Amino acid sequence: MAEGHSQNISSGQALLYLTDEQLRQGIEAMFFAYRGFTADPDRILEGLSYGRAHHRAIHFIHCAPGTTVNNLLAILGVTKQSLNRVLRTLIEDGLVKSHVGRIDKRERHLTLTEAGEALEQQLSDAQRARMRDAYRKAGPEAVAGFKTVLEAMMDDEMKRAYVALRDGR
């Protein structure tokens, strides 16, 4: 493949961070870091017969209370049937409440109950603790770089969702 060699010798040192080796390292760092990133919430959810999908739903309902199923679908990038199964158990277990829309009765608006908020706190405390440690170790400049690269790595759609969430608070 023509893309294989990204080492542009002629431009010297400046592009050294774009070598295939460097990129491969970045790929592996991303893989291992993501494992660490999800490890703590996974451990908490393990005993509760919930999984990562439940965590994601809870996280985004917490961030955007009153959001509709369709809305959540777009953010999570799964089919509505898949999300529905997760939501059903969360509603049955009294962690999420679903309200029929006043303006459009087809819509269901989702919010966390008190128990839901409590679990969200527990999960996000664990995840933030790891994040905080990593940030502290790395320092503010590294954190800025971290975010810059992550944003550049997103699909455009995802970036829109991310920016909307980020700036909407």
Place this chain on the structure above:
Amino acid sequence: MAEGHSQNISSGQALLYLTDEQLRQGIEAMFFAYRGFTADPDRILEGLSYGRAHHRAIHFIHCAPGTTVNNLLAILGVTKQSLNRVLRTLIEDGLVKSHVGRIDKRERHLTLTEAGEALEQQLSDAQRARMRDAYRKAGPEAVAGFKTVLEAMMDDEMKRAYVALRDGR
């Protein structure tokens, strides 16, 4: 939870990047970026009746040719039954070869066939292309910060595996 408020007012601006809001943004950035990160290989594998699990196996066999099953298990963090299913199909399809160990005949050493290397190239070209774009947009300093934070985010075990792979080349 006592951890809830990480804003340490008394230390002023210096720790502003450690606020819960900032951490939450980082968590979401990680979530969305990882989706982008896996999107391209996923698309390629979709048609081939392979999944992300096959991709991971191929990736690490490529990086560490001759690695044993146990070794791969530790890196991937899955059970042997789970890995075996994937490996079996890859061997049947002629992408991976398994050799009985010369020194220890209990071990199976795994390598990619030519066809396996070709698929690896195709997959990693796609992933590197996205990575390269992100790196280029972000610039070398951001990339350095990115890696620093990711390494700090790994579990210690994972970090060892990462460092071993990184420095072993």
Place this chain on the structure above:
DNA sequence: TTGGAATGTCAACAAGACTGACGTATTTTC
């Protein structure tokens, strides 16, 4: 007012992870 579009639910199925148990070959240890 009626037919299409949008929203959400139920049912059935597949991939991929897990546990547990078992078998085999080989190496290590006592």
Place this chain on the structure above:
DNA sequence: GAAAATACGTCAGTCTTGTTGACATTCCAA
């Protein structure tokens, strides 16, 4: 040399989480 440990493969069963297809309800626009 016998017993224990290790490396690998496999069968069976379960769980989470993704998929498609079919369907009910509601809204809106022709």
